[in-house]
Amino acid sequence: MIAQPPPTPKRWITKPFPDSEEQQAAIRSLAQSLNVSPSLAALLVQRSVYTFDEARTFFRPEIGHLHDPFEMKDMDRAIMRLQMAMLPERQEKILIYGDYDVDGTTSVALVYGFLKKYHPTIDYYIPDRYKEGYGISQQGIQWAAENGFSLIIALDCGIKSIERVAEAKALGVDFIICDHHRPGTELPDAAAVLDPKREDCQYPYKELSGCGVGFKLLQAFCLYKEIEMDELYPYLDLVVVSIASDIVPLTGENRVLAYYGLKYINTTPRTGLKALIKVAGFSRELDITNVVFGLGPRINAAGRIQHAKAAVQLLLAEAEEEADDFAMAINKHNNSRREFDTSITEQALAMIRQSESMMSAKTTVLYDASWHKGVIGIVASRCIEHFHRPTIILTQSHDKAAGSARSVPGFDVYEAIEECADLLEQFGGHTFAAGMTMSVENIDAFRQKFEEVVSRKITEEHLTPLIDIDLPLDFSEINDKLVRIVKQMGPFGPHNLQPVFMTEDVYLASDPIIMKEKHLKVSLRQGRSGHTLTAIGFGFAHLADQLRRGEPFSVCYQVEQNFYNGNVSLQLMLKDIRC
Structure with a gap:
């Protein structure tokens, strides 16, 4: 099994609340015309939805909106x-x-x-x-x-x-x-x-x-x-x-x-x-x-x-x-892929941890001729979960080194690779993912140049995992209507992410339950006597003792529906906890 990544401090960045005169007027208008809370109206304004007609288009995209x-x-x-x-x-x-x-x-x-x-x-x-x-x-x-x-x-x-x-x-x-x-x-x-x-x-x-x-x-x-x-x-x-x-x-x-x-x-x-x-x-x-x-x-x-x-x-x-x-x-192939993925990821993480220079680097570039070419992109993503930095995983293919690159939010890995083009035979891709081929003899030179290029361009903010928070929210605002309307804001994905909320002054309402030795199920209350909600935190079991101390903490989360035994209930999916 791959070891869980150690707890890494994350940056909480709360989006600016829409507070210009035009935005405030739009929030009031949307709240009234859509019969929603000011918080939900603010979420829409953050997504550049200002009017009832724009909201209708946003919630109900029309096939006629496709371009010629x-x-x-x-x-x-x-x-x-x-x-x-x-x-x-x-x-x-x-x-x-x-x-x-x-x-x-x-x-x-x-x-x-x-x-x-x-x-x-x-x-x-x-x-x-x-x-x-x-x-x-x-x-x-x-x-x-x-x-x-x-x-x-x-x-x-x-x-x-x-x-x-x-x-x-x-x-x-x-x-x-x-x-x-x-x-x-x-x-x-x-x-x-x-x-x-x-x-x-x-x-x-x-x-x-x-x-x-x-x-x-x-x-x-x-x-x-x-x-x-x-x-x-x-x-x-x-x-x-x-x-x-x-x-x-x-x-x-x-x-x-x-x-x-x-x-x-x-x-x-x-x-x-x-x-x-x-x-x-x-x-x-x-x-x-x-x-x-x-x-x-x-x-x-x-x-x-x-x-x-x-x-x-x-x-x-x-x-x-x-x-x-x-x-x-195909499902059998996927099971085989998972086995390769797990094994190679463990090898890659061990290579990083055994090298002082790799541990302190701004990038990860790893090569092993025996690695399965089909999973190196996945392995690059897994490495970023542990070491939050641009990562390239290389293996041998037809006497060449073939690699997959993955990046971190906000950093254009394609541009960095482009600056190393003199050492490559072929490359292509996007801002956050790319592929390349090079001579095996060029790997060390590429690793050095890629590190130099990225070090010159990347910031400490890029290297720290980021959580974008849409709005502060009181637990009292979380109800079935909010969940229903948030769901209608989908499909969610890049540049239209599922909203993340933040609540302060939170306490445990009961003793936390640790699941599979690494996950946390908790009942949370805002204030000493406020609303109580159930929350799930994957990978947060290490915080159980700290939460039991009884001191207030802050949480950021997504609000979801939990389906269990035919019943549907509200549930917070925790993204991070600040004690």
Whole structure:
């Protein structure tokens, strides 16, 4: 078992209370028009919701709020090339090519699953994580050319594949690229390059997932072909899985896509997702958190342990028995992934703790040729739980060192890696997560340079775990109505996080219960004779004796519903305790 991380002091940062004249007027107006408490109205104003109409839009996103897909640069070119490939006299073979992670496999299932209804000569291709690596592979292009494909739609990859797209073009294979990663200084010479992060792209929302960009391509296809959008919308169950798993912001268009995606996943999920939900053991309505921790890792496990094509086969399955078989196999892969994850994390933490220089560093860069490439990103995240700093875990792959980077809130690890590009053969990613390949001989030099770059840019605040608190709240304000309205503020995720509240002058109302030697279940009272509420604190058992002293303390928490034996009750989910 992995040892629990030692208690680490956390920074509590309470968001400024909306106190300008305009904000105060909005709070009063919202409280009256929505019949909610001033605290709930203040929560809305913090999220830039000022009027009744804005609140209605926030609580009830409408599918009509999606942007026109043709506002995306090159969308017209993409549709013209796709339409040309589908002409009866041409009937070109189209290959749907996607990355091996959740975003890539859901993208492939989405675009292939939809277009195959309108074009018979279509297939899909997922690169092997270990034999081909990330992005457009030479092997994939060769396979496409040898099998007569003249158009590849690349999903969740390709924005930096300058050489590969040129090689394909020389072989008579065109590309439509649908990506959401940051472009380099040069774009591939493709028939169309769809990426809202292109500097010359005026698309109003920049934070789509790769599957989201694929959805916009299909939305444009439907508009051009005059296909009813109701044919496309059921595929939003795939889009929400990508949005949740790729940790993109839950704002703007993503929030609309996720809102409706969750509706489909909870009412009429496709056969494959229904089977996956069953093996994951979910019996109630799913939210973003369930998707992130229950469905995403299982879909990812297919490519981490064997081949990600199994995940696409599951997502495309139509027969229940077939879907159940795929889901069971993927679940076994996920169990194997967990074993690798646990073992490698223990090794990584031991390496850090046995080195004085690593213990005092601002970064973690670890390498072991025997580590399983499929879990190094997960291990990087686990290390950050113990040592809160930018982390890169490397292993050997085809005589090279392949790595996954993870960052801490507020620090752009991609930019730091970019400054070390002279030591890398390939890299790509986002602000908080990236991948890279380098020569094994360059690891020490990279470790040193990465430490120098990060040390120059990072602050002590970045290196201290942070808890963002929305509002102070009295226990007397916590009731079923508050929980119900807070729930309607979802889907929750980056940039629209579930509210965190803080209450001071709290006492134990009864002796704490320690669960599994590390968790705490407590009954809390505000003041000596105030309202009493039940709370759960994971990893807080070490505070039990301190709380028993009878002195007041402060808590920050989320308010949730607890479902047990058919009963529903209010419960505080503790984020931290200050004694």
